[in-house]
Amino acid sequence: MGRSPCCEKEHTNKGAWTKEEDERLVAYIRAHGEGCWRSLPKAAGLLRCGKSCRLRWINYLRPDLKRGNFTADEDDLIIKLHSLLGNKWSLIAARLPGRTDNEIKNYWNTHIRRKLLGRGIDPVTHRPVNAAAATISFHPQPPPTTKEEQLILSKPPKCPDLNLDLCISPPSCQEEDDDYEAKPAMIVRAPELQRRRGGLCFGCSLGLQKECKCSGGGAGAGAGNNFLGLRAGMLDFRSLPMK
DNA sequence: AATCTCAGCAACCGCCCCAAG
C-alpha cells in the first residue's frame, strides 16, 4: 500500500505540451494565481498531471523567464555556485534571475561539464582531475562509533573561505546589520538589505550590471562588490573553450 | 538523398520535506 498517485495516469496527457494547453494554463494562472497544483488541471480544463502543469509553468511559461544563451557572467556564476552548493540546482537558479533549475541543470550537463572536463577539471569536485584522483584514500577511516563522532561527521566541515550563506549583498557588509543573524537567510536578507542599504540591485551585487542607477553603480563599483570572487577574477573560467 | 549519430532540451519519475490534521 503506497501513497496514492498524484493524478489519474490513465486520464492525463503526457509528452509535449500543445499551444492550446499552454494558453489554458497561462490564462488560468493569470486569473487565479499559482498554487494548488493538484486541483489546477481540472479547474483549468487540462488533462494533465498537476506536477506537469507546475513544471510547464515554472520552466517555460512564466513571464519573467529569460530565454536565450547564457552569458559568460552567468557561466562564471553557475560554476562558482556549483562549486559551493553541488547539484542544488534550485538554489543555484535562485541566484540567476530569469533562469530555471531545469535550464541550469541542462546547461551544466551539456556545456559546462564538458568545458571543465576539457580543461582537466573534475566537474564534481572542481579540482584538477589528477588531484581529485590523488585524494582517494586506500586507508579509509573506520565508521563513527560514538554518538559524538556521528554528530561531528554529520555536520559539514567548517571552511572559513566559503560563505555558504550566499547572501546577495557583499559579504563584507554583514557586520553593519545589528539584527543580521536574526533574519532567515534567502527570504529576508537580500531584498531587505538592498532596501536598507540604499538599493544595491541584484545585478550589481553579482557584478553583472554594466551601468546601473543603484548605489552599486555598475560592475565593480563598490569596494565590497566581490560576490563569490567575481570581481577579483577568482575562479575565472571565462577563458575556457566551449566544447 | 538517405541514413546515422549525437547534442540539446523539455518533460517525466520517484523520492524527500514539511505542514496540517
Added chain:
DNA sequence: GCTTGGGGCGGTTGCTGAGAT
C-alpha cells in the same frame, strides 16, 4: 508522535533537429 497530502527537487528519459557520413 503518526499519517497523509501537496509541493519541490534532482536524476533520468526520450524526442527533435543539426551535422556527419
